[in-house]
Amino acid sequence: MSRAGAWVSRVFLVVLWAFALNVEYARGEEKEPSHSYFPIPKSIRPQVDFWKKIFAVYSRYQVVIHDTETMQIYRVLDFRRLRDDEELDEATVNQIRQDQTKLEMAQIRSVLTKLQGCVDGLESCDNLDPEEKKIWNLFKGNTDVDRFRAAAGEDRLRTQTGVRERFREGVQNSRRYLKAMEEIFQREGVPVELTRLPLVESSFNLKATSKVGAAGIWQFMPSTGRLYDMQVSSAIDERRDPLIATEAAARFLKSNYERLGAWPLAITAYNHGPGGVATAINTVGSRDIGDIVRLYRGKNFGFASRNFYTEFLAALDVERNHKKHFGALEMDAPLAYDEISLESPLSLSRVAEFVGVESDEIRNLNPALGSPIREGSSPIPRGYQLRLPSGTYTTFQQRYSAWQDEEQARIAAAERARQERVEAARRAQEERRAAWRAKRSTLVRATVSKSRRRGG
DSSP states (O other): OOHHHHHHHHHHHHHHHHHHHHHHHHHSOOOOOOOTTSOOOGGGHHHHHHHHHHHHTOOTTEEEEEETTTOOEEEEEEOHHHHHTSOOOHHHHHHHHHHHHHHHHHHHHHHHHHHHHHHHTSSOOTTOOHHHHHHHHHTTTOOOTTHHHHHTSTTTEEEEEOOHHHHHHHHHHHTTTHHHHHHHHHHHTOOGGGGGTHHHHTTTOTTOBOTTSOBTTTTBOHHHHHHTTOOBSSSBBGGGOHHHHHHHHHHHHHHHHHHHSSHHHHHHHHHHOHHHHHHHHHHHTOOOHHHHHHHOOOTTOOHHHHHHHHHHHHHHHHHHTHHHHHOSOOOOOOOOEEEEEOSSOBOHHHHHHHHTSOHHHHHHHOTTBOHHHHTTSSOBOTTOEEEEETTOHHHHHHHHHHHHHHHHHHHHHHHHHHHHHHHHHHHHHHHHHHHHHHHHHHHHHHHHHHHHHHHO
């Protein structure tokens, strides 16, 4: 068999495997989201189902080629064997994946073009191969004469890599913060289900940073972070603190809801901005999220914005049913800590010394601390609400107080020494001035004496 034929066979097997997975996925009993705050219009169910598969079924080594409008899946390319069986390094796998995906995209676009020729009467549709028939059947019921031509467009044919591993890790990591986050949302009057939105934004990765500068699990931009009273600087960036950022996210989402009147719109506005969603409502003439996703094509309302609410619904469903999708998971323990407001600037290493832990543990509890503080070139500033390992408050306070007393004594001693140096310098200067005055008087007298002798 030729290399091309072998590849086609492998792709066909992958497609069959993916179809079998999808059937099995559909058979399982799941807990469906039932909260009326988050409706699922019929028109967006294909998007929700698509993202559930991306989150729960497809691996980071699988690439899904799909239609951006209908969310129909053309092919699933599987590169897991390159890592598992052939043990290729990550860079090589990525290069092969990139090259092969381009070829597959071009082939699918060629098939769509051929099928459009069939509709236009320029091609015969009597002898379609299995792959062509499969794609033809995906468009059954679509009577648009330009359906295949439209589907072949740059804005319609798209790839999406699976995130099963990352999502699973996000579910595990989320347990460290969810209890506290839910309490914050309850206090703000925001549905607690929205604490799962970081599964879409960042998979609860505290170090997540976007290409445009958004940071933290809630992916706040610097300007939005400052708008919601967060410190954003190289020394302290509170966007990276999950709990501080959650306070801001709750207020932001609540503000969106109060302006737009529905949670699907408020959620979409988290990605697209409340002004952008208001424009979409006015343009479409509807507040129904299904209508907006289906009909609105504003300049900046692209694929990510159209799918943000459906990604949230999918993430909420997969997280609720995580045992079904991922089996038993070892969850992170809920975050526990003591807290103190620093009365004086203090280095990170000194804090760790006072409570008897490594500096990394203090860093992990205080992810807002930036590189100058983490690397020791700047102290933690006075007044900062510092988290300490649970149960260490008393020990820290005792050692901190003793250190403050020692520091005050050291500062007082340093001040006395400084004053003594100043006084010694003053005395030395006075002595030099007195010596100069005496010398000058002697010179003056000698000059006068010489002048008198010459005159006499």
